[in-house]
Amino acid sequence: MSGGGSLAGGGSSLFSGFRVLGLYSNHVPHALRYHKKHREFYVVTAVGKCFHTYNVNRLGIVSVSNSISDDITCVAADRMLMFAAAGRVISAFARNKEVVMRYHGHKQEVRLLLPLGDQLISADSGGDVIVWDVQEGDVYLRLQFDPASFNVSAMMHPSTYLNKVLLGSSQGALQLWNIKTSKLLFTFPGWSAGVTVLQQSPAVDVVGVGMATGRIVIHNIRLDETLMSFTQDWGPISSLAFRTDGPPIMASGSPQGHIAFWDLERRQLVTQQRHAHSTAIAGATFLHGEPLLVTNGADNAIKVWIFDQEGGGARLLRSRQGHSAPPTTICHHGNDGKNLLSAGQDGTLQSFSTVHERFNKNLGHGSINKKKEQKKKKGLSYEELRLPAITAFSSAAARQSDWDGIVSCHRGRLATTTWNYQRCTMGAYHLQPPDTPRNAIATAVSITSCGNFAVIGSSCGRVDVYNLQSGMHRGCYGDNAKAHSGVVRGVATDTLNQLTLTSGSDWLLKFWRFKSRKQEEQLKLNAAPASMLLHRDSGMLALALDDFTLLVVDIETRRVVRKFSGHHGNINDMTFSPDGRWLVTVAMDCTIRTWDLPSGCLVDCFLVAMAPVGVSLSPTGDFLATAHVDSLGVYLWTNKSLCGPVGLRPLPADYQPAVETLPGVMADQSEQEVTSEEMDDAYQSAEQLGAELVTLSLLPESRWKSLLHLDIIKKRNKPVAPPAAPPAAPFFLPTLPGLTPQFLSPTATEQEAQSKVLSWGVLPQRSEVISALASSLQSGSFDRPLSLLKDCGPAALSVELTSLTSEGGGDSSLLLAFIKMIDSMLVTGRDFDLAHAYLALFLKLHLRSLSQDPVAMEALLRVSSRLEAGWAELQASFDQSLCLLSYTKSALL
Template structure:
């Protein structure tokens, strides 16, 4: 889904346009292909989170708050049902109707097409609080309701009558599921019991007991095996054999959180499950013992991401670390290319044996990481530091697993008691060395291939305070560290000698290096920004404007833009060459991390308390954007996150975009750029470049043999004479040409000739100039030949032509055409011009103007060449 944003003032339009990263935004309605587990459709977003979801063969019903909507073609809202006063928590499609139940215990039956209320039922919460609903198979116009008190009621919704009431089992009903057998319903209770009950004879057939808490979902296999699966709040799934009436198998830790739903695919041994851990999994039952095997899965973070960076040079993969302790790689192309690198663990082998529930062996969440592509096929290419944890971990992107080494400074045994932890990490561009900064001020170097400690910077420590950032230049010559002691230190990478120290006005929050340009961005605790040139080791730019802590920074690929995100919920784009703020937009939630793709087309952002990663497209790549500085009193407008606005708001935003585009000044090239500049004609070179060589071209193109007569037609249809064969219609042949010669044929004056005569009197040469510009090279040659008296012209017309060239030079328009036409004119009539005083005088005047134009152009060329040579020497 794509949204368009515009700023509140007509001065500029926002550079970044939001696009939802659909594989982890969980409030869109997504249809999944089970065989590939890929999305086939994404719906338009609703204004609030979806609380309930149901579908029939034509529509998908989704509720948010007290409103129920119906999606058609899995995309657009076609029906909206309003009438509830409380939040809807149950939805059941029912033929041409749909049933919705809200928190006030009110049931409304809607007509799907007309959106009108068909029936409304209200229940007393103290006696019957509806907690489950089902339509029994073959029971016409009847629904079965379950309550928190444990009782069941069978209603006929057409006659609005209660048909039967089941006393229940003294425990709240959580799930009602139709069994493959008619009249049999599976009833899941809060006590963990499952009853298979025949509602026709009010008889319980069998009872099962699960010890994992309330039953969250139930499903039956339909491929010939009498198996029932039941979900639990702890993530386990129980598999029950209905013939032997016993527990057949258990699928422990199927999800890290409660099982929200499970469904057997009809006629296949496939079970689809999803949970609150933001994962969907497909299990296949093809092994002995009826144990389910994980076939394929899609998952995102179960807790909000904390740090994101693009991985690779194509910008198609985003590495993301979350508060759940996992590291993921999300694809911006297709969700099938996404993968999970897993949880960080203290002992990977032991944690694998103990399973997902082994929380004691898990490492804290990753707060920062660095990745390189150079040697990732040979050894680990990612290093990460964890929250309040000393040891840094390595990760292997190719094998999608945690790496072999844990990097910890030697000699620090009781680091927990001392409160020492890693705060910053960096990888060299060659992929061989890792640098780790600690909270006590040390900066250590490791060989990432072997995990061996290779020394540290400084005699005892690099800084007196906590290390806030570590970076290495692109050729491993210089290491730059930033500490809370307000110092930026430059070190020799190999010898670890201190080169220079720069004192800042405030302690730095973090640093970011653009290796290609050598620009180092430093975020300060006073919400300011400094940009340093690591070659000269000087501050070249200072920015201020944020009103909160700067959470993250990123450079554009060419190093011209610096994008920053702050706790004041703004994202700002700074133009480094001009030193100005060129874009700013305000969000509902603060951005905790952001990353610009290496191709410059997308900006990815992660937000506070949000599971999604959002993409913003660079609008300057596909439309004209004014990059003028924003005024000092600019106040950004609040921008809705992608995926959080409904269809109507999208239309309004599009209209605002069109209005904003009208306000942006669009540049239109004038016919003449200025008084001191010359303008070319923009005609193809073939129209004027070969005017002096037409005679050579004609000799080359002269046919070697005379043209042959065409063969006669093979049938007896009369034809008309001419270059193109034509048939006579209705027996009418073309009349024989008259022998009387029309005197108009002998007229030598062309339209251009006549226009030159008139322009000689009026001194306005716009009309003849426009006429000759439309002619081809051969026509221009003929017209200029006919201007001489020997071709039927006159001296006055030749003088008028020279005046036309003079007017083109005076107005500085069509400079290329003026030179070409004048060159051809002199080539044809130079001898005749030398014998005519009027033409000599006109040529002399024209020569002076030509020299003046060329001298002016030559000075401009020389000035541009000098500036270009200076820039080249500065870069070298």
């Protein structure tokens, strides 16, 4: 397996990035826009280098924008475009996805964006305020401020104030500018506190000003008069919003995640929504004319609140929420592979659906005591009641409808907790073994395949068994209630509840009888195990050791059957494929490795930008899920082997893996500026695909299929009684028969019409088709007569072909021209059906006269040979296709 030099990898040959789950929002305030055609509100939130668009009425994701070069710092929206600032560059997006314009000109990071008609106003941290022409991308106006005296911290356009912008500073002063004339109109001295938020109220001239001290001032900027003032006790004002559907309510957000609602008429606090978000309220916006409030925060949550409670209170209507701190442990729940359980550092246990976001579940935080009465008696605060983050958990779907099916270990706690997946809540039991040291903690857990028992290992060496239905302690393993002399690192049970396997920091792997709890055998390891995983169907037990190696033990023979080495960091997690053939491991060396157990080789390895801490391969084998350091999402990778054959070769010992881009993060956009014109991506079909193929016309079958049966059709459609003359002249102008309406010129009077003597103008003359056919004989191009024949109906076409001979007003040269036109149609392969129909009618009408013309007969022989060759090629193609189709059908059967 070793090679002479290092072999560079080309990425993963087994997995490809699909998408990321559980990313909804960050610290950037959201943007709200109304779509007039859809009559729907949309909320836009930034997530790293791209932004997501959700409809408010369902909070379903509508689109994900293309990635830009850096993390987005602020977003804004107007009627047509979305604007996102990243670093010093502002990008304009069309259709919530594609970059159509970039605005370069800032020297510092852009912090504020304000669309205003056909202009965009932006402010950076260096004191520059630039007014852009949105369509052209040019700088319309540049204002420069000294950050030491006027550091722009908020920006707003007062309603009905044409070309006016109100700027707030962190020093406390406000300035009103005319951006068209570049003039400072008025300076407000402020209230000796930095301005954090400026928000237009429903009343003209009245502005809400939020400050860093928690004070809110409702100010009339026209009269420079303060109308009212409020003070929030939770720190600076992070967001302000005014209700517009009737009640004069103002909402203010705080860095602690609380929202206060103020009555502007009674000038008092109405109610408060505590812990609306677990982090600062990034943005809060009332929907125009509706009792709905949309909020987002850095806790990776978007929430919609509805005001239908007594006393003006709000309740949560709908939400999309992921982990507010990176997930540490993930595992598929159930056998369908559609749900992923994820435990994060934020202390929550959540379930993400790989099908649709509406199936996501949030099982919430674990609490020390669930009963509210006991909470009140103890007087504990919200934070003290919450359990610490989950370090390990195990789930079983076998009896989850009867009792709790999830058991979890928490950081620094001995008692393990149960959870109910169907009720989406914490369970009824805290499982704690009796007579244990004070500093002992639970370290490993496993639920039996039947879902009745939980086996829990602790740091003091105990391994205890609990009944999940009753929560009762059913015993422990080992003498003196001690299974290992060190920390228990892993526990597992087999499919039939015959064996219990435990591993500890004493370098031992022990085999126990599940029912009698007696030790049968133990295996000495080469190093202390860090974790353990059993694939119950195959009986393969994988152990990750502290020396970065992997051992695979067969629990039937109780011997080490495989040993893998290659990781250069702590092995964080591992998972088996459904058939037990592959073992996928992730480590702190940022690699994801796939080991093939039958061959004992490394078959796939790739690098990721952030170290993976959790991995789980679905029971159906279609998706690999990973969780990473400092990332809030759960990333899905598709298994390429399910879609087609994948050549998995053993990788050499000096294999250098390549970096794979995490799903959901696209390649950076090129620096080339994209124009605003939309590219026309509609596919234009070619007139002819190939020389060996033929193309049929687009005419209906009634136009050419009945040409040989016109006599029968006329006889069948002959009227029984002769047509009667109308009693009076029609009110409309008479027209000539044909597909294209043409008016009949009234040249003859009634006396001339009744005369038996024909005038010179009534004698037959050449039609337009015949004239075009005669001119085409000289030019060699038959497109004009062919297009005229396509416009003719079956009866008119028969008349035109009849008039080609001398009896109909034509001559022999027209017969030759028509034959050449048919020949050119067969050569090009276009209008294949028309060529055969026209030729059949032509031969039916003029076969007798053609047989006496040697030149015409020679031309007909050439057409005949071309017909035979064309049909032979078509027949060969038909035979080949039919043979391939019959072979495929027989292979499937």
